[in-house]
Amino acid sequence: xxxxxxxxxxGFLCCVFESFERKEFDVIPLTGSEHQNSFFQNSRxxxxxxxxxxxxxxxxxxxxxxxxxxxxxxxxxxEDRKAWLASYKIIVDLFNTSKQVLQNYGNESTxxxxxxxxxxxRESHRMEAFVRFSKTADGGYYAVVEPxxxxxxxxxxxxxxxxxxxxxxxxxxxxxYGILYDKVNVSEVQEMPLDKHAVxxxxxxxxxxxNEEKFQRLWQKYFTSTNIESRKNTKLHLQHVPKRYxxxxxxxxxx
Amino acid sequence: MHRLEEKLKILADAAKxxxxxxxxxxKRQNTGGIGDASFGGICHTYTExxxxxxxxxxLLTNHCIYDCAFCVSRKSNDIQRAAFTVQEAVDLxxxxxxxxxxEGLFLSSGIFKNADFTMERLLRVVKKLRTEERYNGxxxxxxxxxxxxxxxxxxxxxxxxxxxxxxxxTEAGLKMVAPxxxxxxxxxxxxxxxxxxxxxxxxxxxIKHTPIFVPAGQSTQMVIGATPETDFEIMQVANEFxxxxxxxxxxxxxxxxxxxxxxLLPQIGSAPPVVRENRLYQADWLLRFYxxxxxxxxxxxxxxxxxxxxxxxxxxxxxxxxxxVNINTADYKMIIRIPGIGRQSAMKIIQARKFGKLHEYxxxxxxxxxxxxxxxxxxxxxxxRLGMPVMQSIRNNILKASTNNKLFQTQLTLF
Ligand code: SF4
Numbered sequence: 130x131x132x133x134x135x136x137x138x139x140g141f142l143c144c145v146f147e148s149f150e151r152k153e154f155d156v157i158p159l160t161g162s163e164h165q166n167s168f169f170q171n172s173r174x175x176x177x178x179x180x181x182x183x184x185x186x187x188x189x190x191x192x193x194x195x196x197x198x199x200x201x202x203x204x205x206x207x208e209d210r211k212a213w214l215a216s217y218k219i220i221v222d223l224f225n226t227s228k229q230v231l232q233n234y235g236n237e238s239t240x241x242x243x244x245x246x247x248x249x250x251r252e253s254h255r256m257e258a259f260v261r262f263s264k265t266a267d268g269g270y271y272a273v274v275e276p277x278x279x280x281x282x283x284x285x286x287x288x289x290x291x292x293x294x295x296x297x298x299x300x301x302x303x304x305x306y307g308i309l310y311d312k313v314n315v316s317e318v319q320e321m322p323l324d325k326h327a328v329x330x331x332x333x334x335x336x337x338x339x340n341e342e343k344f345q346r347l348w349q350k351y352f353t354s355t356n357i358e359s360r361k362n363t364k365l366h367l368q369h370v371p372k373r374y375x376x377x378x379x380x381x382x383x384x
Numbered sequence: 385m386h387r388l389e390e391k392l393k394i395l396a397d398a399a400k401x402x403x404x405x406x407x408x409x410x411k412r413q414n415t416g417g418i419g420d421a422s423f424g425g426i427c428h429t430y431t432e433x434x435x436x437x438x439x440x441x442x443l444l445t446n447h448c449i450y451d452c453a454f455c456v457s458r459k460s461n462d463i464q465r466a467a468f469t470v471q472e473a474v475d476l477x478x479x480x481x482x483x484x485x486x487e488g489l490f491l492s493s494g495i496f497k498n499a500d501f502t503m504e505r506l507l508r509v510v511k512k513l514r515t516e517e518r519y520n521g522x523x524x525x526x527x528x529x530x531x532x533x534x535x536x537x538x539x540x541x542x543x544x545x546x547x548x549x550x551x552x553x554t555e556a557g558l559k560m561v562a563p564x565x566x567x568x569x570x571x572x573x574x575x576x577x578x579x580x581x582x583x584x585x586x587x588x589x590x591i592k593h594t595p596i597f598v599p600a601g602q603s604t605q606m607v608i609g610a611t612p613e614t615d616f617e618i619m620q621v622a623n624e625f626x627x628x629x630x631x632x633x634x635x636x637x638x639x640x641x642x643x644x645x646x647x648l649l650p651q652i653g654s655a656p657p658v659v660r661e662n663r664l665y666q667a668d669w670l671l672r673f674y675x676x677x678x679x680x681x682x683x684x685x686x687x688x689x690x691x692x693x694x695x696x697x698x699x700x701x702x703x704x705x706x707x708x709v710n711i712n713t714a715d716y717k718m719i720i721r722i723p724g725i726g727r728q729s730a731m732k733i734i735q736a737r738k739f740g741k742l743h744e745y746x747x748x749x750x751x752x753x754x755x756x757x758x759x760x761x762x763x764x765x766x767x768x769r770l771g772m773p774v775m776q777s778i779r780n781n782i783l784k785a786s787t788n789n790k791l792f793q794t795q796l797t798l799f
Contacts, residue, residue, distance in 0.1 A: 360433035
């Protein structure tokens with residue numbers, strides 16, 4: 130049975146709620162938009178009820194601790210359908226048996242879940258490292274990213290704490306939304322004028338600080354000077370900084 | 385080229401031989417200014433030689449009154465010299481930091497005029513960052529051997545980590561290439577700072593809100609392969625320094641030939657001992673996190689680490705009586721000693737086996753190097769071999785497999 134929800138985490142948790150209510154456990158959670166009704170007859174559309182989602186969340190927290198419960202959110206942000214399914218199965222197991230399924234790495238869902246959790250964690254660390262702010266003429270800082278997973282919600286707090294005294298915006302160009310910090314709060318912004326096309330011509334939209342280019346050049350200079358030629362190891366370099374991230378890294382821009 | 389760019393080029397180039405890049409271990413928080421020190425540390429990018437770039441690593445100046453043969457900044461070396469002003473160093477740090485290029489600053493310097501004069505300049509940079517810029521990011525300061533206690537103590541209230549490099553693993557080696565230097569002038573400040581750190585710690589246990597002092601501790605660096613020390617000598621020194629001065633890290637820097645005037649040193653063009661350096665880090669790792677003793681890794685009968693296999697495998701091969709290990713019953717300490725199994729996988733094994741005996745297909749998926757580990761362990765369904773494993777054939781087996789898969793390359797990147 131396909132459960133079609135709205136793509137939010139609350140919606141996902143409601144799938145669990147619904148499946149217990151209907152005693153229906155052969156469920157595959159998907160978002161409504163990707164499911165063609167004409168192909169699959171056996172599907173149900175799940176409406177998101179914040180209270181129901183909350184009850185599921187509390188239930189998870191009670192069984193695995195508050196901190197561990199966050200892992201389900203992280204894995205959800207992978208947007209990986211197999212990980213959603215594994216996650217769903219684990220939650221069902223958590224509620225059905227008293228066993229700590231999360232530690233049973235012999236179990237396929239658990240293993241997949243823990244691997245995905247690691248990947249999402251790695252991607253948010255990468256983003257904490259690879260965000261490159263440019264300073265704008267009005268004193269704010271902005272960065273464009275294209276992470277493999279939807280990790281902005283996971284890194285907001287890190288940037289808020291660190292860059293507490295500067296305004297910043299981090300925009301996910303793949304998912305078309307960003308997080309904006311106004312020196313008090315972080316909020317989500319949708320559909321910035323920063324779509325792919327605009328970024329290519331970003332200098333037309335955003336006026337950069339007079340010194341911005343100077344510091345970008347200095348950073349590039351630093352990056353080349355700190356390299357030790359006789360130890361060159363391209364394979365290792367690529368393993369740490371995969372090519373897909375290069376276009377947003379100041380030190381990797383040619384010119 | 386812009387003057388500042390030129391200075392940065394010279395002073396970053398001269399600083400890059402200090403391999404320490406760690407930005408971890410501090411817990412400085414942002415108190416109304418900018419920045420914090422992430423406890424785990426972050427690599428913001430990697431050089432083309434694959435090293436982590438975490439800190440803006442610069443010398444304040446590469447002028448130096450000394451002539452250490454292994455150092456690019458030595459007096460007799462005919463190179464361009466430059467010096468940052470205090471303000472330039474501060475501006476670079478702040479502007480790089482605010483753009484999320486770096487975790488912080490690594491500041492070192494050649495010695496101009498004398499130790500105190502240099503130390504005082506360094507102190508001005510870090511003080512300005514903390515007090516005027518309200519900067520709470522990471523700072524690693526190289527202290528200058530011979531600087532006065534007062535200056536070192538004041539600097540300690542601003543920085544996260546301090547280090548002084550041993551430069552060469554033994555006094556004898558040091559005397560060969562840097563007659564003006566000695567290990568005593570390194571030990572003294574390391575001991576002094578360690579006393580201060582311990583005193584602050586004791587105090588903060590009693591009184592809340594004691595100021596922090598070098599919260600990420602101290603480190604040192606040794607140049608490897610410039611002089612003829614064995615790995616046993618090197619590791620003995622490292623071990624002693626870990627214990628005596630409670631160092632957070634010892635760095636091993638494979639000597640990069642930069643001097644043809646001194647016939648005692650490897651000449652320009654000879655390759656840096658990258659593999660050996662990596663083996664030393666692995667051995668160091670075993671010492672600190674895998675509960676190995678120094679003598680298990682290197683000892684008078686086994687003075688050098690093997691280059692073709694890692695030190696854990698090497699130890700296992702020398703101790704066939706301890707293997708194979710039963711993965712379903714052995715304790716954590718023994719499981720992490722199995723070649724091919726790391727700490728994370730060992731934890732997984734321990735947790736997963738509570739749910740039933742583990743079979744090979746399950747263990748294989750837990751992130752271990754099975755091809756290597758299989759010779760040293762058995763699962764519920766492993767075929768039991770009688771008697772002790774024959775280590776010579778295991779060794780050949782693993783080596784053959786690793787040259788086939790080019791595993792050898794990836795092994796070097798383990799850390
Ligand atoms: S004192 Fe330091 S900077 Fe000067 S030559 Fe010796 S190692 Fe190099």
